[in-house]
Amino acid sequence: MTTTVKEDAPDPRGLMTVYVAGFFSMGMLDLFAFLVPLYAIALGFSATEIGILVGSRGLLSMVFAIHAGACMDRLGARRVTLVLIAGAIALAPLYALMPHFWTLLILQIVSGCTVSLNYTGTQTLIAQLGRGEAEYIGRYSFATRMGTASAPIVVGLVWDFAGIWPSFLFVMAWGVALFAAVWAIPDPGVVRAEADAAGDDTSAPPFRIADALPRWSDYAQSFAMMAIPAVAITIAVIFVRNATSGIQGSVYVVYVEGIGMTGTMIGVLFAAIEAMSGIGSLFGGRAMRAFEPQRMMVVSTAIAIALICITPMLGGVFALLLVAQGLRGVMQGVMQPVMFSVQSKAVGAHQQGAMVGLRQSANRIAAMAVPPLMGWVADRWGVAESFYILGVGLIAICGLIYLAVLRLPQPGGRRTG
Missing domain, CATH: 1.20.1250.20 (MFS general substrate transporter like domains)
Structure with a gap:
């Protein structure tokens, strides 16, 4: 039986988990933005190569940004976001194993897509759980700013005192915390309550390859x-x-x-x-x-x-x-x-x-x-x-x-x- 959420009272626990997820999802973007140029400098890459590496992280997310929102609507924002985060976690430690430009470029393209789109997922989740109310979205925005403010400082300390491997393992640990936060987010109550009122099935739809393809x-x-x-x-x-x-x-x-x-x-x-x-x-x-x-x-x-x-x-x-x-x-x-x-x-x-x-x-x-x-x-x-x-x-x-x-x-x- 599906729990009905009151129209004027979004689940406080659900909102809190989205705030935590926002902190980690936006912070993860800055972790990569901060570490990749430093890592490239340590490898002796030219300014042009560093620029290509930094810019390439937006290649796939540029292509799939519009599609991502529709895909999350069809399959569920929470489910899609968890898959994207899992991909980012798996890819983070591979950076330390990629000292060559072309292999690092491919990794950056794929990893950049997973990291960018998981932030899209948390944005979708706060819009659903917060019913589009500015009060809740404002708190979420504040949490994301705190994530981007703290992440570079912490990973900068790790870089200075521990080096390359611990820095990328720290990114991996950050991703695990993000995964846990999104896992704890309940299915959006607004969506389920509306489906109940219409007599529709509220369970997650079965996965089909066609649903994951751009339209x-x-x-x-x-x-x-x-x-x-x-x-x-x-x-x-x-x-x-x-x-x-x-x-x-x-x-x-x-x-x-x-x-x-x-x-x-x-x-x-x-x-x-x-x-x-x-x-x-x-x-x-x-x-x-x-x-x-x-x-x-x-x-x-x-x-x-x-x-x-x-x-x-x-x-x-x-x-x-x-x-x-x-x-x-x-x-x-x-x-x-x-x-x-x-x-x-x-x-x-x-x-x-x-x-x-x-x-x-x-x-x-x-x-x-x-x-x-x-x-x-x-x-x-x-x-x-x-x-x-x-x-x-x-x-x-x-x-x-x-x-x-x-x-x-x-x-x-x-x-x-």
Whole structure:
């Protein structure tokens, strides 16, 4: 017999397990983003090779991001997420056994997909268990930020004091904790209660190969939304915004390691942006009321780009690097809820899932494209120079997006400019 969950009272224990899962799932993304460049440096790879490695982790998840949400709907988010986590756990220690570029590249492509999509799974689970309420999703978001803030510091200490093997075994242990948290999550009560009311079978559907394969209709529905101007603008902003993460995960690590920063210090720099981003997100609603949302998105993105691209100007002073990371975190944190709100209001309630898939595809494209480009520029013109070259290019793109925003009509028929 299925337990009915009250409409106004989501299961507190279920919510808590999702918060814990969010902590570990988002933290796992940063563990790989932090360790892979350091490992590649230790192996003597060039900046271009490091950029390719970092960017490649988004290749498969870019292709399957839209499909993943539909697959979780068909087979159950909890079940699919557990399979993805198990794959990530099994693959983590293999990094220490792969000292050659091409074998490491293949491993990074496959592992990156499992890690990225298990985070998609925990996002789906909180949406189901929390009934879409902002209160619960906000707590989940805070938990994910705490995961990304703490993971780099801890693994940085492991790297400095224990080395390569213990670092990747730590990632494996982190994955086991994530698996346990997701295992403890109950099947979403909302889904079961609705199925009971309709007299439908609430058991998990049997697995069929066809259910795990991509469907053209899923992709067509998502990409069709790019015809909506507000959606197109926000997707462009997301791409440019996530370029800063691509910089941080590739040449930024090469640069700060090259000027003498230890793994622990680099971990603190990574943690600073995540912690301040969490704080900044608390002010997204106020900022949206105080400023025109789409203009603010573009301006805050340009500021965030400038803050990471001035890194060579800061003279290797740790305090200045920390302040720049913190300010960039605030900019990106304030902007994120604004972006999601603009997207949500631009499409219907029945299109929210497709919107998430489209957004994640843009995330993955940026994560895959920027690091190799940054690495190539660094090898050709120098590491420090690559910050300036890419910074000028990205800010110029922001300028073009801003001009497009000025041409968008407001609800009253006026243009924003």
